Amino acid sequence: MGDQIIQSILDGLVSGSIYGLMAIGFTLVFGIMHVINLAHGELYMLGAFTTFIMVGVYQINFFVAILAAMLIVGGLGFLIERYIFRPLRNTAMLNTLLASIGLSIFISNLVLKIAGTGMRSIPTPFSDKSFTIIGATISTHRLMVLLLTALLVAVLFWVIKFTKFGRSLRATSQDQDASALMGVNINLTYGLVFAISAGMAAMAGGLIGSLYVVDPTMGLGPGLKAFIIVILGGMGSVVGAIVGAFVMGYAETFTSLFWAASYQDLVGYILLILVLLLKPNGLFGGAKR
Amino acid sequence: MNNNRMKIGTIIAVLVVLSVLPFLLDSYLIHILNQIGIWVILTASLNLMVGYTGQLSFAHVGLFAVGAYTSAILTTSAGFSFWTSFPIAAIVAGVLGFIIGLPVLRFKTHFFAIVTLGFGEIIRLTIYNWRDLTGGPNGIYNIPFPTNILGLDFALREHFYYLILISAVLVVLFVKLLIGSRTGKAMIAIRENENFALFVGINTWKVKIFAFTLSAALAGFAGSLYASYNSYISPYSFTVSESVSILLMVIIGGMGTIIGPILGTTFLIFLPELLRSVSEWRMVIYGGLLVLTIMFMRDGILGLIKSFVRKKKHHSEKNLLSTGKEEAAIAGSERN
Numbered sequence: 226m227g228d229q230i231i232q233s234i235l236d237g238l239v240s241g242s243i244y245g246l247m248a249i250g251f252t253l254v255f256g257i258m259h260v261i262n263l264a265h266g267e268l269y270m271l272g273a274f275t276t277f278i279m280v281g282v283y284q285i286n287f288f289v290a291i292l293a294a295m296l297i298v299g300g301l302g303f304l305i306e307r308y309i310f311r312p313l314r315n316t317a318m319l320n321t322l323l324a325s326i327g328l329s330i331f332i333s334n335l336v337l338k339i340a341g342t343g344m345r346s347i348p349t350p351f352s353d354k355s356f357t358i359i360g361a362t363i364s365t366h367r368l369m370v371l372l373l374t375a376l377l378v379a380v381l382f383w384v385i386k387f388t389k390f391g392r393s394l395r396a397t398s399q400d401q402d403a404s405a406l407m408g409v410n411i412n413l414t415y416g417l418v419f420a421i422s423a424g425m426a427a428m429a430g431g432l433i434g435s436l437y438v439v440d441p442t443m444g445l446g447p448g449l450k451a452f453i454i455v456i457l458g459g460m461g462s463v464v465g466a467i468v469g470a471f472v473m474g475y476a477e478t479f480t481s482l483f484w485a486a487s488y489q490d491l492v493g494y495i496l497l498i499l500v501l502l503l504k505p506n507g508l509f510g511g512a513k514r
Numbered sequence: 515m516n517n518n519r520m521k522i523g524t525i526i527a528v529l530v531v532l533s534v535l536p537f538l539l540d541s542y543l544i545h546i547l548n549q550i551g552i553w554v555i556l557t558a559s560l561n562l563m564v565g566y567t568g569q570l571s572f573a574h575v576g577l578f579a580v581g582a583y584t585s586a587i588l589t590t591s592a593g594f595s596f597w598t599s600f601p602i603a604a605i606v607a608g609v610l611g612f613i614i615g616l617p618v619l620r621f622k623t624h625f626f627a628i629v630t631l632g633f634g635e636i637i638r639l640t641i642y643n644w645r646d647l648t649g650g651p652n653g654i655y656n657i658p659f660p661t662n663i664l665g666l667d668f669a670l671r672e673h674f675y676y677l678i679l680i681s682a683v684l685v686v687l688f689v690k691l692l693i694g695s696r697t698g699k700a701m702i703a704i705r706e707n708e709n710f711a712l713f714v715g716i717n718t719w720k721v722k723i724f725a726f727t728l729s730a731a732l733a734g735f736a737g738s739l740y741a742s743y744n745s746y747i748s749p750y751s752f753t754v755s756e757s758v759s760i761l762l763m764v765i766i767g768g769m770g771t772i773i774g775p776i777l778g779t780t781f782l783i784f785l786p787e788l789l790r791s792v793s794e795w796r797m798v799i800y801g802g803l804l805v806l807t808i809m810f811m812r813d814g815i816l817g818l819i820k821s822f823v824r825k826k827k828h829h830s831e832k833n834l835l836s837t838g839k840e841e842a843a844i845a846g847s848e849r850n
Contacts, residue, residue, distance in 0.1 A: 261624050312809060319570055320808050322624050323765070327804025330758050334797035445754065449635075452628055491639050494632040501629060502617055 231361040233478045239367050239436075241474025242374040246429035247447050248454040248466035249381065250422030256461030257398040257418050260310055260321045264329040265426055266448015270441060272298045272427025273434030274336065277347045287350050291373075291431040295424040302423025303416045310419070311412065329448065337441035347435040370432045377428060378467070381421075385463070394418065398461070446490065453497045459507030468508060472496070532679060536672040544671045550783050551678035552740050555685045557763045557775035559732035562689060564761065565769035566698065567725045568705030570623070572757045573614060573630035576637035577730045579752035581607040581737025583641060586654045586747055596660035596668075596742050603738035604731045611730020612723065619722045622708070634757060642749045653748025657741050674743055681739060685732055690772050692728075701725055705770070755797055762804045768816030777815050 247269060254262050272294045279290035309328065313320050351366040385391040396404035397414050405411045429447070454473050458465025473493060480492045500507065536544055556578055563571045581603040588599035618629050641648045648654065659668040666673040692698045700721045703711040712718050741747050759782070767778020782803075786796045811818060 309805060309809065319623055319627070320812070322570070322627060323761070324805050324808040326758055327762075327801045327808065329801070330755060330797055331801030331805065334795075334801060338795060338798060449631070453632070456625070456628065487643055488639075491636060491643075494636050494639075497632050498617065498629060501621065501625065505621075505625075 228361060229482060231358075233482045234475075235358070235361050235363050235367075237471070237475040237478040239370055239474075240478065241471035242371055243429050243433055244447070244450060244454055244470035244473050245378065245467050246374055246425050246432075247451040248458070248470045249378065249463055250425040251451040252455045252458070252461055252463060252466040253418055254422045255455060256463075257394060258306075258310070258314075258415050259318065261318070261325065261452065262310075262419075262422070263322065263325040263448060263452065264305070264332060265422070265451050266444030266446070267329045267332040268298055268302060268423045268444075269426040269430035269433075269447055270333065270336065270439075270444030271301065272430030273347070273439045273443065274340070274430075274441075275427065276431035277345055277434055277439045280347050280349075281345065287347075287435070291428055294427045294431050298427035298430075299420040299424035303420040305423075306416045306419035311415070314415075329444070333441055333444060340441055342440060342442075345434075345439040346437070347431065347439060349435045366436065370436065373428070373432065377425065381425075382463075390414075390417070450493050453493050455507075456497060457500050457507055459509040462507070462509040465507055465509030529683070533676075536675050541671055544675055546783060546787055548671060548675055548678050548743060550780050551675075551682045552736055552743065553760065553763065553779045553783060554682045554776050555736035555739070556733055557760055557767075557779050558682075558685050558689050559729045559736065560760055561764050561769060561775045562692075562701075562725055562729040562732070564764055565771070565775070566693060566705060567701045567722060568708075569619075569722070569726075570627040570761075571630045571726075571729075572627060572754070572761075573611075573618070573634045573637075574729070574733050574760060575752050575754075575757040576634035577607045577611055577733040578737040578740070579637055579641060579747075579749075580610055581734025582741040582747050582752075583648055583654070583737075584734065585738035586657045586741040587647065589658050589742065590654060590656065596658065596738075597663075600660075600735070600738050604735040607734020607737065608727050608731030611733075612727040615723050615726040615730075619719070619726060631754070631757070634752075635754070638749055638752050641752070648749075651749060653746060653750075654741075655746055657745045657747070659745065660742055668742075678739060678743070681735070685735070686772060686776065693772070697721060697724065702770075758804065759797075759800055762800055762807070766803060766807050766811075766814050768814030771814075771816050774814050774816040781815065 247265065251262065251265050254260050254265075275294035275297050276287075276290045279285040279293060280287055285293070305328070309324055310321055313324060349366055351364070351369060355362045355364040356368065385394060393404065393409040393414055396407065396409055397411060401411060430444075433443075433447075450473060454469040455461075455466055456469075457472060458467070458469030473496065476492045476496055477489045481489045535547065539547070556574065560571065560574045563569050563574070584606045585596070585599045585603040588594040588602060589596055594602075614630075614633050618626065618633065621629050642651060644650070659674070660677065662668065666676060668674045668677065693701070700711065700716045700718075703714070703716055704718050704721060708718055763778040763782050764775045765778070766782065767776065768774025782800065785799070786792070792799070807814065813820070
């Protein structure tokens with residue numbers, strides 16, 4: 226049992242970091258654009274498929290493929306913001322929510338029609354070698370996933386804190402009109418935020434697709450979970466998203482360890498309802514929402 | 515007055531046509547009409563929340579499932595007749611709606627949407643995992659048809675049609691009467707501005723929990739009909755996709771109107787049947803339509819028809835003077 230617990234701690238670390246990639250993108254879009262993008266999971270699925278096509282079909286290097294998938298899906302995100310969310314920007318928030326649900330159903334079913342339900346997995350360049358840490362094993366592959374995630378999050382923090390673009394991001398999230406008056410190009414900022422969010426989801430998809438399988442419906446669960454994690458951590462808070470992601474990752478791994486794997490998906494919703502009842506602003510949320 | 519008489523005349527004519535349809539159409543078309551009837555009840559119930567009270571609920575497919583499973587379990591394992599389990603299904607769904615409503619109705623807009631989505635999924639996953647009671651992923655088979663009454667044999671689609679038709683008409687009529695009542699007006703006030711509704715003395719909490727419970731009971735009612743009509747149910751019929759479908763039916767028809775959801779339901783169920791070659795693309799089309807409706811046609815099909823009729827009227831009455839009062843009346847009739 227002791228070994229299993231340590232193993233679960235490592236597994237939770239991996240799933241937590243993937244959830245983190247998803248949730249940070251989600252919370253950025255919410256915090257800056259006030260858009261709830263329920264199609265986030267579909268961008269993750271598209272990332273996995275793009276990586277799969279490049280690595281599995283055209284035998285492109287795995288890392289290059291992930292980077293390319295981020296750029297392609299990021300570009301798609303930019304277009305989605307431009308043509309769907311921008312026209313809805315100053316209308317009721319529920320409109321963007323509904324449009325994003327429609328988009329999510331559209332994308333996942335379109336891919337399902339084109340690609341079918343077959344199980345696919347992204348071939349990876351990593352050896353089968355694994356490390357043993359106090360009785361639990363972690364493969365090179367999973368270690369790589371952890372390192373890549375940590376690297377990306379670090380870069381993102383640096384961009385937000387120390388670059389001019391990051392400053393315009395923070396300014397826009399505080400006051401759209403005032404930052405527009407100060408010369409921030411709001412439309413470009415929004416487009417780029419959406420592109421970054423989409424790119425991060427694509428990376429999460431590519432990494433998960435290499436660990437497990439790629440299929441058209443894979444985005445639904447993680448997309449909703451990203452939303453739950455963001456509520457858990459506090460809407461719009463990046464740190465909250467990271468903490469929430471690990472809470473979610475561990476809640477799920479320990480549920481499947483102590484209870485049953487089929488109950489794993491229930492945990493997220495129960496957590497969500499508990500948090501909303503006990504601490505509606507989330508763990509790291511501000512006083513108002 | 516004349517207008518009103520015309521309205522009643524049209525409704526009676528439509529009802530007469532609907533009641534003779536089984537003699538005119540083939541069994542397949544009747545099957546489609548039956549499905550439309552069941553979904554009309556469900557969308558009427560959802561419209562009560564989304565269209566009139568202004569709360570975007572994703573829990574309705576879950577409550578629909580609760581009604582369907584209650585009715586299915588009572589008629590198969592417990593040996594009840596359909597006629598006793600039919601109201602029980604509605605009551606169980608209504609009670610569950612009340613229990614869910616207590617915490618959920620504290621939230622507004624997108625929080626309400628995600629929490630109801632959460633409850634919908636919890637219901638579905640519970641059904642999926644509670645194998646002893648619900649058959650888990652295998653679902654429940656051989657749900658009996660209602661026993662014969664008044665010489666109607668409900669194993670026949672043409673006869674079941676009348677049960678569905680009467681239920682749908684009664685539910686729609688009930689919603690119409692409710693909206694005309696004080697409570698209905700309070701619901702609309704909450705949709706327009708909840709704080710203001712509170713300010714003018716409406717007990718918004720009470721009205722919202724009443725609307726949610728009632729709407730849950732109606733969804734359970736539809737679920738019971740669905741289970742005994744199809745005689746087979748499984749958790750796969752109650753997914754998020756279905757939530758989005760019924761929401762689209764309400765929105766594309768014109769939410770917050772009586773006719774809108776009926777139009778939307780009919781349109782969206784007929785559409786894949788008409789375009790037979792693309793019927794496998796149903797969900798792709800639904801998803802795309804939802805985006806397009808939100809972007810370009812927020813008042814739905816009914817709004818489109820209304821603005822078309824208004825333009826035509828406006829054209830012919832160009833030379834007549836119109837007072838501001840009339841304009842206001844037209845603008846006010848946009849919804850409800």
